[in-house]
Amino acid sequence: MIIERLREYADAETPTGDATALNAFADRLAERYAGLGATVRRVPMPTGDHLVADFPGRGPQADAAPLLFLGHHDTVWPIGQLADAMPWREEDGIIHGPGVFDMKGGLVVLETALEQVADQDHRPVRIVVVADEEVGSPSARDLVTAESKGVYAAFGLEPPHPNGDLKTSRWGSTRVRIEITGREAHAALDPASGISAIDELVDQLIAIRQIITQYDEVLCNVGTITGGGRTNVVPGSAAADIGFRFVDPSTEKAVLAAVETLHAVRAAQLQVRVMSNRPAWQPSAATDELLTKVIAAGQSVGQQVGGAAASGAADTNLTGWLGIPTLDGLGPVGKGAHAVHEQVIAATLAERVALVAAIITAL
Known part of the structure; x- marks a missing residue:
């Protein structure tokens, strides 16, 4: 099911700045999040709407500070890239297609993890999905700042390091x-x-x-x-x-x-x-402490989790710069961001789902 969902998302091409395409995709996400129990708010922008989805907590931490997950639904690819140069294909356990790595794979991972933890105890979860991340999120910076207030920690759904390590700081x-x-x-x-x-x-x-x-x-x-x-x-x-x-x-x-x-x-x-x-997101003791907790969550599902600095930028730059404990790179393992050979390793989709679910229930 997760691969089918990723194909559905890759088939819906969403270039930055194409408000019609982006808003149609936002409709899909809003419906999906609402179906999973979230209160969804749309933030209209001329270049494409942003989404904020708040999932209630359950159990003893139902009223605790939320976990924030940051994502985006725009890609660098124009309409027609799928048909002309980057057709969806799955070969030898590798999935190819525009946006599968950066970062519709991460969106699918998160929503599948939320589905799995729906009946388990966990903190509230907030998701912010922006429409212009690939050009620096000029219209989303204030939104990310506002929605970051009071959260326990922030996580990015961007691709990880090539070996699967999470990202602990960014230029x-x-x-x-x-x-x-x-x-x-x-x-x-x-x-x-x-x-x-x-x-x-x-x-x-x-x-x-x-x-x-x-x-x-x-x-x-x-x-x-x-x-x-x-x-x-x-x-x-x-x-x-x-x-x-x-x-x-x-x-x-x-x-x-x-x-x-x-x-x-x-x-x-x-x-x-x-x-x-x-702004630069620099290493911090708060992020190191968060990584320690995530390592433990990974061990609970049989995964070894590491972390390292990254040179690329994303919306987690802002939460890290604001001093919020932050980690990025929870998307599936792959390669080729912004390149015609963009791809993800199919097996890592389920692995990342298990890790994200463990993070949500453990923190």
Whole structure:
């Protein structure tokens, strides 16, 4: 049943920003969570609705602080990816398809675990599923912050490390857009009256590279560049989206301050905008203590659980940064996030269900 559910979810393609597709998928989740006993609240957003589902506790801890599970239903894949390049297939115990690893597998794991513990004693459980995680959750940050208040611990349903270890900290992640406005002119007849936005953008990207060379642990990826239109026209506009990764808040603050105070080299207009930000989630004693409890929960179902730092970012960055005991990586084991070979090991779906169920009932 769990594999069939995952196929159903993979078949429903949900690219970030496609509100129609995302809201249709949110309908499925809302119905599923309500059927499992949750009170479901929808948070409308222009780019796709977020969901909050609250499951009541049972037994002695019915009124205790809830466990928070964070997930997302958007993927990096466009509509048509399933048919054109990444058809669902299950071969030799491996499941292939868009979103099976990042992170519809994690969504299926959680709901199946909740089904299994429905008649057992446990704390209340809160689920927040956001619609724009793949672009940094710009519309969901306030929601995650609000729903994190008063929780006992937070867990992410993102993919684990390749060996199945959970994630105990994450680098910070910030998306920055550099926009240049120059002045168009004929590139041959009157080039001197033009101001090349593309030339200015190139110079600014070089300046950014020089900034990050001053720090040991900063990642910088220029993800998109746009600008210009014709080779006989001096380009009047250009832009680049840049992804930064930071190991600690102080480095993040210093680098972003330097980037935000860049000055134009020529008489162009330059604007720097932060599109999304996830602060660094650093190792903590609270998370170490939580991992110890999860290790014990894993042992109760015959599993060895480990934990390690991660460089990728997710919504758990925020809960970890807020000081909430946090672990991520409860999705199934696999590989190929954001790649055409995206896949999960089928047997680990049931293993992760058992682990999540044990966590819910043990904490």
